[in-house]
Amino acid sequence: MENKFxxxxxxxxxxxxxxxxxNCSYSGNAIINFFLTLKKYVVFFLFLIGLTAHAGNYNxxxxxxxxxxxxxxxxxxxxxxxxxxxxxxxxxxxxxxxYGDDTAVxxxxxxxxxxxxxxxxxxxxxxxxxxxxxxxWQAPDRRVWLFYVNRYGETWSNARVKVKISNDGAETWSDSxxxxxxxxxxxxxxxxxxxxxxxxxxxxxETGEDREMTASSTCSYFLRYNPKTKVWTExxxxxxxxxxx
Numbered sequence: 001m002e003n004k005f006x007x008x009x010x011x012x013x014x015x016x017x018x019x020x021x022x023n024c025s026y027s028g029n030a031i032i033n034f035f036l037t038l039k040k041y042v043v044f045f046l047f048l049i050g051l052t053a054h055a056g057n058y059n060x061x062x063x064x065x066x067x068x069x070x071x072x073x074x075x076x077x078x079x080x081x082x083x084x085x086x087x088x089x090x091x092x093x094x095x096x097x098x099y100g101d102d103t104a105v106x107x108x109x110x111x112x113x114x115x116x117x118x119x120x121x122x123x124x125x126x127x128x129x130x131x132x133x134x135x136x137w138q139a140p141d142r143r144v145w146l147f148y149v150n151r152y153g154e155t156w157s158n159a160r161v162k163v164k165i166s167n168d169g170a171e172t173w174s175d176s177x178x179x180x181x182x183x184x185x186x187x188x189x190x191x192x193x194x195x196x197x198x199x200x201x202x203x204x205x206e207t208g209e210d211r212e213m214t215a216s217s218t219c220s221y222f223l224r225y226n227p228k229t230k231v232w233t234e235x236x237x238x239x240x241x242x243x244x245x
Contacts, residue, residue: 086112091136218243
């Protein structure tokens with residue numbers, strides 16, 4: 001059966017140490033290095049088998065929340081978090097299209113013990129500017145963060161990331177503020193809480209003026225937040241020859 005969740009990684013057996021297979025002589029160290037490398041891949045493969053078998057014990061279901069019956073034909077990447085009271089909370093952006101200036105960030109809630117999601121309501125909307133890529137997340141201190149993108153030009157390379165905060169379980173939200181002033185900043189994933197309690201927010205710079213393709217200078221990075229000092233700091237960029245989104 002094809003594994004759709006994990007790529008199958010195989011060692012490059014065309015090389016053993018510094019010797020290519022086209023060469024017919026291998027050193028003892030090269031052969032040892034080859035088998036040590038192969039052992040790592042075997043262990044990793046066995047780990048994937050165990051992980052896949054473990055996941056098979058759970059019943060994962062997908063179902064429709066809502067569609068075109070609610071405002072905006074275009075509805076794009078949804079983010080979901082579970083709140084402290086057990087409610088599930090969704091944020092997404094929608095409007096006439098991906099680059100529509102009428103797009104806004106919407107939210108919906110599934111209250112604990114209920115089966116019906118609430119009708120979507122606007123929680124972020126900048127007049128005459130398009131919104132995108134909302135990320136909603138409840139921090140360990142129960143503060144709920146809403147990160148989203150605000151587009152200032154024709155493409156996402158003109159965007160910046162805005163933030164709203166809720167201290168009452170996403171019932172009400174603060175005014176928005178800019179997280180990063182640099183043009184082309186984007187967000188998509190939820191923060192990771194580190195061992196020292198800092199938050200690590202995945203970010204990326206999107207570059208290029210083509211709406212269908214990003215430029216090779218596009219790169220990823222993280223913003224790190226210290227809950228004690230309330231300060232965000234930027235990590236080094238992660239780059240690749242074709243761009244890193």
